[in-house]
Amino acid sequence: MSDIGIGIIGGGYMGKAHSVAFASVASVFNTELRPRLVTICASTPESAEIYRKAYGFEKATSNWHEMIADTDIQAIVIASPQATHHDIALAALAAGKPVLCEKPLGISLEQSRSMVAAAKTAGITNMVGFNYIRTPASQQVRKFLSEGRIGEVTWFRGEMTEDFFADPEIGGWRAQGSANGTMGDLAPHMINAAHAFMGPIKTLSASVETVHKVRGGQTVTNDDQAQMMCRFESGAQGHMFFSRVATGRKMGYAYEIHGTKGHIRFDQEDQNALWLYTTEGPQEERGFRKILTGPAHPDYLPFCQGPGHGTGYQDQITIEAKDFLTAIAENRIIWPTFEEGMEVNRIVTAALDSSIKQAWVTVANY
Numbered sequence: 001m002s003d004i005g006i007g008i009i010g011g012g013y014m015g016k017a018h019s020v021a022f023a024s025v026a027s028v029f030n031t032e033l034r035p036r037l038v039t040i041c042a043s044t045p046e047s048a049e050i051y052r053k054a055y056g057f058e059k060a061t062s063n064w065h066e067m068i069a070d071t072d073i074q075a076i077v078i079a080s081p082q083a084t085h086h087d088i089a090l091a092a093l094a095a096g097k098p099v100l101c102e103k104p105l106g107i108s109l110e111q112s113r114s115m116v117a118a119a120k121t122a123g124i125t126n127m128v129g130f131n132y133i134r135t136p137a138s139q140q141v142r143k144f145l146s147e148g149r150i151g152e153v154t155w156f157r158g159e160m161t162e163d164f165f166a167d168p169e170i171g172g173w174r175a176q177g178s179a180n181g182t183m184g185d186l187a188p189h190m191i192n193a194a195h196a197f198m199g200p201i202k203t204l205s206a207s208v209e210t211v212h213k214v215r216g217g218q219t220v221t222n223d224d225q226a227q228m229m230c231r232f233e234s235g236a237q238g239h240m241f242f243s244r245v246a247t248g249r250k251m252g253y254a255y256e257i258h259g260t261k262g263h264i265r266f267d268q269e270d271q272n273a274l275w276l277y278t279t280e281g282p283q284e285e286r287g288f289r290k291i292l293t294g295p296a297h298p299d300y301l302p303f304c305q306g307p308g309h310g311t312g313y314q315d316q317i318t319i320e321a322k323d324f325l326t327a328i329a330e331n332r333i334i335w336p337t338f339e340e341g342m343e344v345n346r347i348v349t350a351a352l353d354s355s356i357k358q359a360w361v362t363v364a365n366y
Helices: 013-029 045-055 064-069 082-094 109-122 136-146 187-198 313-330 338-357
Strands: 002-009 033-041 059-061 075-078 099-102 126-129 153-161 201-209 225-232 237-243 252-259 262-267 273-278 289-292
Touching (some): 002 064, 013 033, 033 045, 033 064, 033 313, 045 059, 099 313, 109 338, 136 187, 136 273, 187 252, 187 338
Parallel strands (some): 002 075, 075 099, 153 237
Antiparallel strands (some): 201 225, 225 237
8 A cells, every 4th residue: 555645626615525535535445545635726825725724635725836746746636617627637647647637527629639638648547527427326227237137228318407596696607608507517417427328429409598698687608408319329319408497406417217128217316226127027016126225236335334324425526536546556447537528528519519500410520
């Protein structure tokens, strides 16, 4: 076992989540690499010092260039606003330091391509923070599908729905810029899930709209909700819906998958329950079974030995930290990498264009 110095850029919502994850991951998973919280970087020296004391870092700074140059730091976590991801990632990769970057990878497909190219040139570990696909339940779904548990998959429905922007009087920075809209902020998680379960998307038709065009007297420049029909390269069909104005929905990362021999459904608001239907046994006994996650499911046992006791949001980030450290220690690829972040941005770009053209588009053309 050996120590690895961690530098985290951004001390807010996700900065705190990653700080807690890297502080605890070695104890939870007994990782080969033992993280040391070296430096936290924030927008001002004052806020950085507040985060340093709160999260237990050795140092604080408001200059991410200095952080990347620090020889005490061997890996970088980017948890700052989307517009900053590209430049920070390129600098970290050029310095030979593995990078875990929050989604979206870049604020545009062009930025994402640049980041993927830099990662390939550097030849070092890179990962994107799609945490929801890492729940024990969703990991189990991937196993079910790989084993053919529900037969040939024919249809996928996914949603990423929340209501934090349902009130039209709420405005601010979230109402400005494409990367902060629903397609830039929420949609990537469910598109990532679709890739995980179904594989690449071949064609799609999307409708994107701004429900509240003015918020608090300010003109809104991004989208509130969108829907997308798609056909996967496997031939299966799909539909996805994304919204930040879905009144009543708090964490609507939900999906259902139809197969020739069964059906799976899941809702993140009940993240420790998975519903499975199979065409086995007599007709009168068939029905959905509720499966409570437990030690038999992926990445559950390190947190708790009791079935049904459950894991939570922070545990997803800890699993992510474990995967990142494992990829570094074993010098191997653990999905989702920057490449997946770019592919998600490709779908977002295609969907926005489809909505403008009001037509089906081919993803390979983007």
